[in-house]
Amino acid sequence: MSLLELNDATIKFGGLTAVNSVSFALKKGDLFGLIGPNGAGKTTCFNIITGVYKPTSGEILFEDRPITGTPPNKIAKLGIARTFQNIRLFKSLSVLENVVVGGFLRHHTGLFSALAYLPPAIAETNRLKEEAMELLRVVDLEHVANVRSADLSYGMQRRLEIARAMATQPKLLLLDEPAAGMNPMEKEELNRMVRKIRDEHNMTVLLIEHDMRFVMSLCERIVVLDHGEEIAQGPPAEIRNDPKVIAAYLGEAV
Known part of the structure; x- marks a missing residue:
C-alpha cells in the first residue's frame, strides 16, 4: 500500500498550468526527492498535497484515503507535516x-x-x-x-x-529546501539527521532541494519536474544520467 499517491494532479492559475498531470507514489519509509529548475512546480506540488491549493483535476490519496482539497489543518491531523521554503x-x-x-x-x-x-x-x-x-x-x-x-x-x-x-507526530514529513543557506558541514549533518528521522522516528520523507549532491546522497528515489510536468522518475543513478534531466536542469552529470 502506498502512503501517498498523486494521480494526474493538475493545477491551473488562469491560463497558466503550474502542475500538469503529475503522478508519483510514496511507500512508508521512503526518502523521496522532488527536484527541478526554478518554476518547475515543486512547491506547488507541496501546496496541493497539504491543502493550500485544490487541484484543478486529478486525485491525491493518503493511506488510500482521498484528501484532494482537504483543508490544511485537517491534512496536518491526518499525519502530514511540512516545512517552508521561507522559514516561518x-x-x-x-x-x-x-x-x-x-x-x-x-x-x-x-x-x-x-x-x-x-x-x-x-x-x-x-x-x-x-x-x-x-x-x-x-x-x-x-x-x-x-x-x-x-x-x-x-x-x-x-x-x-x-x-x-x-x-x-506526522507519518509523512515534507521538507521544502531544508539545506538552503547551510554550509557543507551543516549539510552533512542534515543528511545524517534526516536519515535518523526516517529510521528512528518512522517518518516517510519527501523533500525539495536544489543542492543536487545533497539530494543524490540522501534520496532513494527522485521525481524530476520541468515546467510543471514530470520528465523522469527513478533512483539517483538513473536520474543523474538521464539526458532529459541533464538538459532541463543539471547541465552536466553529477
Missing part, C-alpha cells in the same frame, strides 16, 4: 516554545482547562515540553532551548522548523 518560525518565542506549539496539534485538554491552568492542562503542557526537548536533541538544538528563535543562525532555524513539524 514564531520569532519572539524561544526555541523550545516553537516546538511545543507544534505539539499543540495533539492537545487533548479543553479550552476551559487550558485557560484556567487546571491540573490536566498543566500535565499535558509538561508532557509536550518533555517531548519537545527530545526533538531538540534529534536536531542538535537542546543547548539553545531557551534562546529566542530569531537569534538563531539560519541553519539552526532550518533545523528548528523540522523539529516543530516533527512535534505534530
